[in-house]
Amino acid sequence: MLRYALTRLALLALGLVAASAIIFVSLRVLPGDVAQVIAGTSGSPEQVAAIREGLGLDRPLTAQYLDWASGIVTGDLGTSYLTGTPVSAELADKAAVTVPLGAMSLAVALAMALPFGVISALRRRSWGGQAIGFAAQGLAAVPVVWAGMMLVAVFAVALGWLPAQGFPTRTGWSTPWQAFESLILPAVTIGVVEGAVLLRFVRSATLQAVGADFVRAAAAKGLTKTGALLRHGLPSVGLSVVTVLGLQIAGIIVGAVVIEQVFNLPGIGRMLVADVGARDLEKVQGELLALTGFVLVTGFIVDLVHRAVDPRQREEAR
Known part of the structure; x- marks a missing residue:
C-alpha cells in the first residue's frame, strides 16, 4: 500500500507540473493584452510598454513561468495585475x-x-x-x-x-x-x-x-x-x-x-x-x-x- 501511495503521489506531482505548464502556455496564446487593459483605450504605446515592463511581461516566457512555478511551491499563486492583491x-x-x-x-x-x-x-x-x-x-x-x-x-x-x-x-x-x-x-x-x-x-x-x-x-x-x-x-x-x-x-x-x-x-x-x-x-x-x-x-x-x-x-x- 505504501509503494502504491508513493507511486500515485509521484504521478500527482507530475500531473500538477504538467497542468501548470499547459495553463501557463495556453493563457499566453490568447488574444488581448492586460497592459492595454490597465492603460485604457487612451493609453499610448509608450505607456503600454512601460506597464508591460513593470509587470515583467516583457521577459522571456520561460523566466515568467519559472518565477510563477517557484512561488507555487511555497503557496504563492502570484498577485493580481489589476488589483494588486495576492491570488x-x-x-x-x-x-x-x-x-x-x-x-x-x-x-x-x-x-x-x-x-x-x-x-x-x-x-x-x-x-x-x-x-x-x-x-x-x-x-x-x-x-x-x-x-x-x-x-x-x-x-x-x-x-x-x-x-x-x-x-x-x-x-x-x-x-x-x-x-x-x-x-x-x-x-x-x-x-x-x-x-x-x-x-x-x-x-x-x-x-x-x-x-x-x-x-x-x-x-x-x-x-x-x-x-x-x-x-x-x-x-x-x-x-x-x-x-x-x-x-x-x-x-x-x-x-x-x-x-x-x-x-x-x-x-x-x-x-x-x-x-x-x-x-x-x-x-x-x-x-x-x-x-x-x-x-x-x-x-x-x-x-x-x-x-x-x-x-x-x-x-x-x-
Missing part, C-alpha cells in the same frame, strides 16, 4: 462560497443516487423502478443552466420559498441561515443533474451485486433478495460509487462555475469568468491551477481509498 487570498475568500456549494451539491447527489439507484435495480421490473430509471436518463441530459432557471421559476418566483440570486457578502457565514439558504437552489441544481448520472452507476452496480454468487448463496440460505443485498452486496456497490466519485466531483466543480453565474454567487467560478474577461492572467492561471489541483488531489484520495477498501486489489498487490 491565494482572493481564492480563500471566494472558496467560502464555492466549497460549501460543492459540498452541498455532493450531498444532494449522493442522497438522490444511493437510495433511488438501489430501489430502481431491485424493482427493475416494476413500473416504479422503470420510472426511476427513465427519470434519471432524462435528468442526466438536462443542461444545468436550464435546470437552475426552472428551479428559480418554481421555488423562488412562484412559491417564494427561497432567494433567486445572491449571497450575503457583507455578513457571509456570520449569518449562517441566510448564507445556507442562498446556496440551497444552486446546490440542488447541480446535485440533481450530477445525482442522475451517479444514479445510473449505482443501479448498474446494484444489478451486478444482485447477480453475484455470494448474494445468491445468501438468498439460498433463507435471506430475501433485498436482505442478502443489504448484508452482503452493498460493499461492492460502495466500491463502484467510490470509483466514479472523482469524476462526479469534477463535474460538480464545472457545474459550480456555470451556476455561480446563474445565481450571482461571489465564488471562484464567477471570479474566474470575470478575470478571463479582464485579461488578468496572473489570477486566471492561479485559479485554474487551484481548480485543477483540487480535481487531481481528489482523484488521488479516491484511488487510495479504493485501494484500501477493495480486497481484490489488496490480494493482487500480494
Whole structure:
C-alpha cells in the first residue's frame, strides 16, 4: 500500500507540473493584452510598454513561468495585475462560497443516487423502478443552466420559498441561515443533474451485486433478495460509487462555475469568468491551477481509498 501511495503521489506531482505548464502556455496564446487593459483605450504605446515592463511581461516566457512555478511551491499563486492583491487570498475568500456549494451539491447527489439507484435495480421490473430509471436518463441530459432557471421559476418566483440570486457578502457565514439558504437552489441544481448520472452507476452496480454468487448463496440460505443485498452486496456497490466519485466531483466543480453565474454567487467560478474577461492572467492561471489541483488531489484520495477498501486489489498487490 505504501509503494502504491508513493507511486500515485509521484504521478500527482507530475500531473500538477504538467497542468501548470499547459495553463501557463495556453493563457499566453490568447488574444488581448492586460497592459492595454490597465492603460485604457487612451493609453499610448509608450505607456503600454512601460506597464508591460513593470509587470515583467516583457521577459522571456520561460523566466515568467519559472518565477510563477517557484512561488507555487511555497503557496504563492502570484498577485493580481489589476488589483494588486495576492491570488491565494482572493481564492480563500471566494472558496467560502464555492466549497460549501460543492459540498452541498455532493450531498444532494449522493442522497438522490444511493437510495433511488438501489430501489430502481431491485424493482427493475416494476413500473416504479422503470420510472426511476427513465427519470434519471432524462435528468442526466438536462443542461444545468436550464435546470437552475426552472428551479428559480418554481421555488423562488412562484412559491417564494427561497432567494433567486445572491449571497450575503457583507455578513457571509456570520449569518449562517441566510448564507445556507442562498446556496440551497444552486446546490440542488447541480446535485440533481450530477445525482442522475451517479444514479445510473449505482443501479448498474446494484444489478451486478444482485447477480453475484455470494448474494445468491445468501438468498439460498433463507435471506430475501433485498436482505442478502443489504448484508452482503452493498460493499461492492460502495466500491463502484467510490470509483466514479472523482469524476462526479469534477463535474460538480464545472457545474459550480456555470451556476455561480446563474445565481450571482461571489465564488471562484464567477471570479474566474470575470478575470478571463479582464485579461488578468496572473489570477486566471492561479485559479485554474487551484481548480485543477483540487480535481487531481481528489482523484488521488479516491484511488487510495479504493485501494484500501477493495480486497481484490489488496490480494493482487500480494
